[in-house]
Amino acid sequence: MTPVERAQGRVLRWVDRYSKGLPLPVAEERRAELESDLHEHAVARRDELSPSALAREIRGRSLRGIPADLAWRDREMRRFRAARLTTMTPSELRATSRLQHLLYIAAGVLAVPGFVVAVRIAITTNVGTPGHAPGHYGEPTQAVPVFVAVGVALAAVAFLINTSTRAFGVIALSISALMLNWFVFTSLSSVSYQLSMALVWPFRTFHLPSIAVYGYFLPGPLLVVAFALILGRIHRIERNPAQPDEAGAEQ
Amino acid sequence: MPRRKKGAILPIEYDILTAGLDSQSTTGSFYGFALAQTLAEGGHALTAHGTLYKALSRMTEAGLLTAEWEDPSSAESAGRPRRRLYTVTGAGILALSRRPVAAPATSTKTAQA
Numbered sequence: 001m002t003p004v005e006r007a008q009g010r011v012l013r014w015v016d017r018y019s020k021g022l023p024l025p026v027a028e029e030r031r032a033e034l035e036s037d038l039h040e041h042a043v044a045r046r047d048e049l050s051p052s053a054l055a056r057e058i059r060g061r062s063l064r065g066i067p068a069d070l071a072w073r074d075r076e077m078r079r080f081r082a083a084r085l086t087t088m089t090p091s092e093l094r095a096t097s098r099l100q101h102l103l104y105i106a107a108g109v110l111a112v113p114g115f116v117v118a119v120r121i122a123i124t125t126n127v128g129t130p131g132h133a134p135g136h137y138g139e140p141t142q143a144v145p146v147f148v149a150v151g152v153a154l155a156a157v158a159f160l161i162n163t164s165t166r167a168f169g170v171i172a173l174s175i176s177a178l179m180l181n182w183f184v185f186t187s188l189s190s191v192s193y194q195l196s197m198a199l200v201w202p203f204r205t206f207h208l209p210s211i212a213v214y215g216y217f218l219p220g221p222l223l224v225v226a227f228a229l230i231l232g233r234i235h236r237i238e239r240n241p242a243q244p245d246e247a248g249a250e251q
Numbered sequence: 252m253p254r255r256k257k258g259a260i261l262p263i264e265y266d267i268l269t270a271g272l273d274s275q276s277t278t279g280s281f282y283g284f285a286l287a288q289t290l291a292e293g294g295h296a297l298t299a300h301g302t303l304y305k306a307l308s309r310m311t312e313a314g315l316l317t318a319e320w321e322d323p324s325s326a327e328s329a330g331r332p333r334r335r336l337y338t339v340t341g342a343g344i345l346a347l348s349r350r351p352v353a354a355p356a357t358s359t360k361t362a363q364a
Contacts, residue, residue, distance in 0.1 A: 011300065029335075030304065032320075032332065032333065032335070033283060033304055033335050034300060034304070035332045036282065036283065036284070036331070036332040036333060036334050036335065037283045037284045037287075037300065037304075039331050039332050040282070040283075040284035040285070040331070040334075041284055041297075043331070044284065044288065057297065060296070060299075061287075061296075061297055061298075061299050061300050062299070062300055062301075063299075064296075064299035064301075064302070065299030065300040065301025065302050065303070065304075065305075066301060067301065068299065068301030068302045068304075068305040069300070069301035069305070070301075071301075071305060072301065072304070072305040072308065
């Protein structure tokens with residue numbers, strides 16, 4: 001395989017990747033147009049450039065176009081989902097609605113206790129007490145990132161409401177969960193300890209490293225995985241049942 | 252990514268209309284790579300795949316261009332994949348004639364993108 005053929009293959013694999021999940025005619029059309037472009041490019045420039053320079057030029061055109069490719073995919077996907085909503089069965093609509101509500105509940109579960117904890121941190125201060133060192137637990141400023149995480153969770157709700165921005169909402173929820181995980185648990189070690197004990201109880205592994213890992217690091221990533229699974233499930237329901245999983249990749 | 256105003260035309264789209272009109276005056280229509288070559292004239296890099304085909308897709312939907320696939324037999328006899336042939340519509344010509352004066356005739360940045 002020549003360097004040009006390898007570069008062409010990479011571009012077409014990228015086309016298959018970013019057009020995955022789109023309606024088949026849309027994905028096929030984009031692939032066919034790129035196949036034509038790659039062929040014309042190779043023919044037009046093969047006498048001017050060495051094979052490796054031509055391959056570099058092809059790869060460069062592809063790499064520079066990645067943001068536009070993703071913006072195109074986003075636009076096509078939003079259009080497809082909007083059209084799909086009109087053809088969903090009642091059970092599909094119910095399932096989507098339930099999953100969407102789960103995301104709203106998650107946002108509430110993050111925002112409300114997060115706000116309470118932030119207020120508690122803000123008003124409970126150890127500053128001036130014997131043994132207190134600057135930057136340690138008890139500084140009111142430690143509440144700031146927690147308030148920010150609450151704000152991100154509330155912003156997530158605004159994104160979740162609109163189908164076209166739902167993925168951004170899930171990203172915002174994930175950021176909020178990771179921020180709350182880190183800032184709340186590092187500020188309130190008692191919360192972390194209690195949660196860790198609950199998590200390690202089934203495994204009977206009461207040694208400190210496990211408690212630290214479960215309590216400080218696990219809840220946030222677990223929530224992120226849960227949000228991603230919910231979003232993936234919604235997308236699977238919304239995907240046209242007649243469409244193969246690997247759109248455009250079978251040509 | 253900021254959303255553009257409805258009906259707004261980007262500099263690269265004006266460039267495509269200009270280059271497309273030039274090409275179609277001699278060949279009747281134009282296709283993606285030929286357009287990229289025209290836009291690159293003057294020593295600029297070839298327009299990126301994503302930038303070019305996203306713009307062509309949007310302009311076709313906006314009615315500034317029409318697009319149709321070449322007859323398979325012509326492509327087969329020439330031994331190449333089918334081209335998607337574009338032509339600038341009346342709406343495209345009108346949009347180009349209403350191009351704001353302040354905008355440069357050819358955007359080097361967009362041609363390089």
